[in-house]
Amino acid sequence: MAALAIVRRDLIRYLRNPVRTAMLFAVPLMLSGIFALVFGGGGADQISIKVLLFDEDESLLSKLLEGAGGSSEMDQRLEVIPVGEEGDELMERGEASALIHLPKSFTSDYLMGRPTTIDVVKNPSETFLPKVVDEGVGIGAVALSAGSRVFRSELETIGGFVGSETFPTDLAVASVSTGFNQKLKSVERFLMPPVVELETLTLSEATKDEDAPEFNILAYFLPGFSVMGILFLAQSATRDILRDREQGLVRHLLTAPVTTADYVRGKSLSVLLVTTAGFAVLVAIGIAAGVQWGYAPAAAAMIVASAVMASGVLLLITSFVNSERQGDTLTTIVIMVSSMLGGAFFPISQMPTFLRPISASTPVFWSVDGFSKLTIGGGGFADIAINLAVLIGVGGLCMVFGSLLLQRKLARGVV
């Protein structure tokens, strides 16, 4: 009964200070939102590649090359800005992803079969976008080179026309036209449309079945940050135990008909309830933002199991420390490090191979992994059985040992 009174008192304190309570949820929600904005539809789809074009040739051929992005998707992302000599200086200031320089005699060299080079100056402070430009220019160069091999004689004739001071005769023009036409006819089936096309799709679209949850980028980040969030919530709840001791509240309570066991039971239950309720709130906010948490009973089980894990781990750490300050330092390190290693920030697949076994040894991993199976994989109880067992097993053991240690310390008057 006394234990329940302690739980009631703690819950009322959280409800009486809604701003402070809301702050506890703000960080995981904000982090999820930022990650979703950057890596989701609000960001990645809008990536534009700024390219400076220094076209000294200014011929039809160079204009054709300017349009050789490779695909309409690529073209949409390109923002081509014509520049002059100042292009190099702009690149030195990192104003664009790349500068393309077409030399003055580009067209005439090409027509006459003389090797010619397109210079691409890339921005070293960017990793991938300059490479995209490099590859895009490469597509144009490869196409022109292949065209040169097939239509060499016709191109040289045109080159002769360009170099000549007199206008070409009708017969000469007709002969080039016929040459082009005949060669094109023989290869039309390979070129119009191109004999090989590329279809690009995101895997979730390709493999989606009726039962799989709708893709939502928040579903990738919210579970991880929520797990980190409830660890901080559990930290805040267990901090009360140390604060109660430092402020002398425990001594006061023990003069009432309250045993150390009542106090520890009440506090443990209070931490568990606060953590579970906190996670449920985060899940509810996620649902409002369009995240599908998968099969509801399985998600509920994961919420409770994760709360048991968070409460247990934080109670155990609290049972070892002797002051609020010491507790804050130690628990913050444990939470941050285990959240990073456990995949709360980045998917495990992005981690170096040597870190992955370490990751799997953190309880955070089992929680994040379980939620991923539900939110992304559309799994059920069978898929998360091991996750539930690990979380409840580890969390339960930590909670039991933590409570016993706390109780012993209270009884000895250490805490």
Added chain:
Amino acid sequence: MRKIVAIALHDLRRTLADRGAVMWMFLLPLVFATFFGLVTGGGSSNPSDAQASLTVVDNDGGVVARDLLEDLAGQGVAITELSPGEREASEDLVRTLVIPAGFSEGVLAGEQQTLRLEKEPGTSEEAALVVQARIFTAITRLIGRTVEAAQGVESTDPVSSQAFTDVVVSDDLVSVESSFAGKATAHPDGFAQSIPGMAVMFVMLVALTYGAATISAERANGQLRRLITAPVTKTQIVAGKIGGRWIVAAAQITVFVLVGVIANKLFGVQVGDRPFQMWLLLLLYGLVVAPLGIAVGGWFKDPDRAANIGVMATMAMAAFGGCWWPIEIVSKPLKIVSLTIPSGWAMRGLHGMISFGRDLTDLGPELLALAAFGAVFSLLATRSIRVD
């Protein structure tokens, strides 16, 4: 001046006496920088070393498919070939190119074939663009080769495999020569991104949490009021408080720069070759965030609330300023946002030194922007502190 220094040193002593503060100042930034550095590319930050990974599943195995695969390989794209069975068993795929069965025969017969590039959701969009462009290059080369092989073949007949392999592709008439602007010492991934990024983030975090909470607590418990009874002016108190936060920031910055230098010497981690100038730039940045922390502390009476607001403001400014990822990966509107916050300008300046090899004297806009932020935040700090 002596009074300002005395107040500043007193604040520094108090901060260093707090074990939690020391952990957030020095330990966690190093843990974060190491973790983010490892996850986003490790120690190799040479601009030419960046690799976009691609798994290829060749269901065809014919001569045209093999030719395509050869053309796909090259600098910038790391290719792993898997059989369809191996693909099913693999869990770490990022993006996969599927070559359909009958691809070679179809291409040689002039029947349109579709290659499928499957991307895992949530993976790098920029790396996918590199891969896509590489595939288009290979397709263009393949079509060119097929067209050359088709010369003299009846338009209804398929091109033979022999004719396709017999095509001797001479050197390309049009070639591409690539170079990097500036001195190109390192590009921003791995540690070249995480060390400056975490330095900028944690200097701000400590100023906006411990700095803000300390001022808030001093205001709430009347310490600031008591201070004004001593022979010091409000300006001296504010300057002393800003000075205290700046010395804390300077201590952090010095450690981060030293760690960068040591990591460079021991592990070859590339963080630029201008550590002293980076140190100076970060010290200026410290002068921007120190008054911001004081201002936040002055706005809130509850220290916990001031610290919470500080945490959230730091997270947002770190993310949008490019501390967590290279700013190139964000959309244009977010790039503009990065120019409205001090962390964005600090990161811009640091990357100017690390990636372009620019000197501090070449970073005029960045230095001016930081100085302007510093002036505005100092004004806000002066207005937000109430000592009477």
